Amino acid sequence: xxxxxxxxxxxxxxxxxxxxxxxxxxxxxxxxxxxxxxxxxxxxxxxxxxxxxxxxxxxxxxxxxxxxxxxxxxxxxxxxxxxx
Numbered sequence: 359x360x361x362x363x364x365x366x367x368x369x370x371x372x373x374x375x376x377x378x379x380x381x382x383x384x385x386x387x388x389x390x391x392x393x394x395x396x397x398x399x400x401x402x403x404x405x406x407x408x409x410x411x412x413x414x415x416x417x418x419x420x421x422x423x424x425x426x427x428x429x430x431x432x433x434x435x436x437x438x439x440x441x442x
Contacts, residue, residue: 361380361385362385362388362390364376364380365377365388365398366390366396366398366401369398369399369405369407369414370402370405370407371405372410374409374410377410381414383417386414386417386418386419387399387418387419387420387423389425394425394427394429396425397423397425398414398419399414399419399420399421399423399431400423400425400430400431400434401434403432404431404434411431419431
């Protein structure tokens, strides 16, 4: 699982230090087991965690990854009014 839950929570909360300590090529595109099956990028984009989004993208996050509803991270960002 490569510390999937901790990575998803770090992306959601914007905890850059924690994210960097557990981020690997194996978990950068993991999906949550519950809810919308979001990736770290979905969560960071939806919560307007700009710096976290940058880190995830620099480490290979898939901008085309779809959640349970078929939405990509950009949809999350725009639906919450985050246009940066």
